Amino acid sequence: MAMKGDQVAKFVTFEGGEGSGKTTQIRLAAEWLRERGIPVLATAEPGGTPLGQKIREILLNRGAWTIGAEAELLLFAAARAQHVRETILPALAANQWVLCDRFADATFAYQGFGRGLDAKFVKSLNAFSSLSLVPDRTLLFDLSPEIGLARAKRRVTGLRPEAAEDRFEQEERAFHERIRKGYLTLAAAEPDRFRIIAAAGDLDTVRGEVRDQLECLF
Ligand SMILES: Nc1ncnc2c1ncn2[C@@H]1O[C@H](COP(=O)(O)OP(=O)(O)OP(=O)(O)O)[C@@H](O)[C@H]1O
Numbered sequence: 001m002a003m004k005g006d007q008v009a010k011f012v013t014f015e016g017g018e019g020s021g022k023t024t025q026i027r028l029a030a031e032w033l034r035e036r037g038i039p040v041l042a043t044a045e046p047g048g049t050p051l052g053q054k055i056r057e058i059l060l061n062r063g064a065w066t067i068g069a070e071a072e073l074l075l076f077a078a079a080r081a082q083h084v085r086e087t088i089l090p091a092l093a094a095n096q097w098v099l100c101d102r103f104a105d106a107t108f109a110y111q112g113f114g115r116g117l118d119a120k121f122v123k124s125l126n127a128f129s130s131l132s133l134v135p136d137r138t139l140l141f142d143l144s145p146e147i148g149l150a151r152a153k154r155r156v157t158g159l160r161p162e163a164a165e166d167r168f169e170q171e172e173r174a175f176h177e178r179i180r181k182g183y184l185t186l187a188a189a190e191p192d193r194f195r196i197i198a199a200a201g202d203l204d205t206v207r208g209e210v211r212d213q214l215e216c217l218f
């Protein structure tokens, strides 16, 4: 195991369905790493750049316009390409750890498994939009959609009330079950990269699991 001083910065993605605790735990994990003297950038998709923020607003505040599955896929891809080029790669080059709230696997789970877009195409678009960057580790927050959606509904989002229309949160249970299955399929296909976090646990238990997983990368 490398000593703290030798470590090469890692790229870790936090994945999972709505309300699974990604944003909560990424904040705690970033604080914890910083306390250990490890430089860390916590970022999110879509977002993480000015262009990504604009795209995020378009995706989350829809209502006045329609976004079909294909356009949605391409918007996420555009946000990711800019995010990797402008934010993630420079941070890794500066030896900062990067913790990213959703990344390419989310596109595969939502637009591929969830909306049924062609898996081969989504995979190749993911590689293109990620500039072929692959996470060193992916923590999959696995939780039943029932619990996740209930948590997400209780959360104060800071968005305008009419943005209760995050379309994903209004979709059927079946859609969210497909997402969950999709993520688990991805994890099974790449067991070296994925670690499954039992996200139904209480906050401290989950926090401990995340720390254990990050420690494995030191
Ligand atoms: N382990 C936990 N137990 C109970 N509640 C939790 C736990 N972790 C987070 N929460 C609460 O659940 C809500 C959703 O958590 P959070 O926003 O972190 O999920 P998320 O995975 O980022 O969701 P989204 O995909 O919608 O962004 C928040 O109100 C948060 O405080």
Ligand SMILES: [Mg+2]
Binding pocket: 022, 023, 024, 101
């Ligand atoms: Mg979140």
